[in-house]
Amino acid sequence: MRRAGLSPILFAAAVLLGATSPPPPPSVGPEIVVRGMTTNDAQEEARKFTRSQAGGPIARWHNWLCFSVQGLAPEQGVMLVSLIKRDAAVVGIRTIDDRSCTWNVLIGVTADADAFAAKLVKYHPALFRDYDTVGLASHHELGVLAAPRPVRWLAVERTVGAVGSGASNEEASHINDSSHISVNTRGDKVAELIIVDPKRIDGLGWQQLADYIAMVLLTDPAMDERFADDRSIMSLFTARERGDPGPPGLTNEDRQLLRGYYAFDAYLPPAQQIGTIAASLKAPLPDAGKAPTVP
DSSP: OOOOOOOHHHHHHHHHOOOOOOOOOOOOOOOOOOOOOOHHHHHHHHHHTBOBGGGOOBEEEOSOBOEEEESSOHHHHHHHHHHHHHHHHHTTOOBOOOTTSOOOEEEEEOTTHHHHHHHHHHHOTTOSSOHHHHOSOOHHHHHHHHSOOSEEEEEEEEEEETTOSSSTTOOEEEEOTTSOEEEEEEEEEEEEEEEEOGGGSTTOOHHHHHHHHHHHHHSBOOTTOOOOSTTSGGGHHHHHHTTOOOOSSOOHHHHHHHHHHTTSOTTSOHHHHHHHHHHHHHSOOSSTTSOOOOO
16 A cells, blocks of 8 residues: 655644543434526635636546544444545545554544644644745635634645646646637645534534535635535534524535536646536436435
């Protein structure tokens, strides 16, 4: 098995995390009905999940996932990860159960989430995305991470070229549909840190929490993006703010979006990638209520 080196962000998180917190109890939410979408609505919804590096290609997983969970009892961590793995399997992302694998997804449940985030911002400000390309995080990015919230996430990404994925920012030329030579790159997610504050998820079901984390992990939403309606599990905490239970798990629209997110050509320009996702949002699911098979 090929192993990757432990990302600095995950190493820092492993050092800082440590507090064990009580798990969220299961709950039941309402049935979600997906409404029809216009082309503009679909485009706008797709963009919410496709934050990209300085206008670069949309980042997604092209390799296996290996999980580490800290702050939960072992059996609770196994249950949470098993639910997330089920979502990953739908889009064809491999997961590894071998405990000797080098984990690239760290989920930390800590009662001191705000203090932990503050330490990351203070002591590790460079641990944001592709440092070689983007440089240090902006004050806005640091502020978003430090702001109190139920779930925080931090993705480690890189841009690679069609000739391979060994080094960041490899480039390859190709002839596009307009017969013009252009640089051909793709966005890779290589690691992700998820920070969960148990005080702010009290009353959630395991399915809700797992599916929320899965959407964060498998797509690339901004942490300060607002999801104001019930179309996605990402609206969960906005719904709770107004006194509603929120979606009980992935909605049909979430499944449609995931299908499109892992169906586009990784080397297409971002606008065309977003177009593929938007088209998937407008298309009916192969079997509504069940996870679709990715084309």
